[in-house]
Amino acid sequence: xxxxTQPDIHITVSEGASLELRCNYxxxxxxxxxxxxxxxxxGLQLLLKYFSGDTLVQGIKGFEAEFKRSxxxxxxxxxxxxxxxxxxxxxxxxxxFNKFYFGSGTxxxxxx
Amino acid sequence: DGGITQSPKYLFRKxxxxxxxxxxxxxxxxxxxxxxxxxxxxxxxIYYSQIVNDFQKGDIAEGYSVSxxxxxxxxxxxxxxxxxxxxFYLCASHDRVGVGGNxxxxxxxxxxxxx
Numbered sequence: 529x530x531x532x533t534q535p536d537i538h539i540t541v542s543e544g545a546s547l548e549l550r551c552n553y554x555x556x557x558x559x560x561x562x563x564x565x566x567x568x569x570x571g572l573q574l575l576l577k578y579f580s581g582d583t584l585v586q587g588i589k590g591f592e593a594e595f596k597r598s599x600x601x602x603x604x605x606x607x608x609x610x611x612x613x614x615x616x617x618x619x620x621x622x623x624x625f626n627k628f629y630f631g632s633g634t635x636x637x638x639x640x
Numbered sequence: 641d642g643g644i645t646q647s648p649k650y651l652f653r654k655x656x657x658x659x660x661x662x663x664x665x666x667x668x669x670x671x672x673x674x675x676x677x678x679x680x681x682x683x684x685x686i687y688y689s690q691i692v693n694d695f696q697k698g699d700i701a702e703g704y705s706v707s708x709x710x711x712x713x714x715x716x717x718x719x720x721x722x723x724x725x726x727x728f729y730l731c732a733s734h735d736r737v738g739v740g741g742n743x744x745x746x747x748x749x750x751x752x753x754x755x
Contacts, residue, residue: 537680569751570748570749571644571730571747571749572683572730572732573746574743574745577743618683622743626688626690626736627685627688628673628685628734628744630675630682630683631682632680633682
């Protein structure tokens with residue numbers, strides 16, 4: 529069965545520090561992978577997506593993610609975190625039947 | 641601007657009452673979804689519809705019902721049979737062209753509180 533694991537529930541980083549949020553997935557075929565961000569009480573906004581081609585994808589707000597098939601991972605990175613990045617981040621997998629599977633989310637706190 | 645609207649943003653209900661959450665999209669997307677979000681549990685799929693007049697149960701459909709009479713509308717009814725309905729509800733849509741390679745678009749959510 530398809531599943532997505534985000535092992536870190538909460539992460540705290542200092543402003544200006546680098547960030548890596550982990551995502552592991554379980555899916556039998558080539559996955560469609562997504563990272564979304566959610567501010568409190570809001571909907572989800574797409575940061576980036578991968579479905580083929582270059583395994584390093586660039587997204588909005590300076591985020592990037594790397595697809596590693598051998599590790600079944602799609603980790604999100606940012607070289608320098610800003611206070612406005614504090615939010616909850618969700619990794620998701622889409623299948624070939626228009627269904628999507630979400631991780632439980634990682635809450636990011638940014639220290640000044 | 642194209643997008644998804646959900647109304648109301650906050651909803652209060654007494655136990656034993658049914659309540660309907662609205663979701664409208666003007667993106668011309670075929671597929672629409674309802675998710676429930678609880679702290680620490682991510683998004684759980686309630687119902688989804690890939691075409692007008694058709695919908696499928698998701699992982700937690702018990703106590704919920706939907707209809708899809710128009711392409712742009714996918715209302716969710718939370719019935720009195722739902723044991724713990726207090727949650728944040730998110731509606732999403734998806735362009736089926738390209739299958740899963742396209743992302744979902746999300747509405748701003750409705751927070752339902754049962755008093």
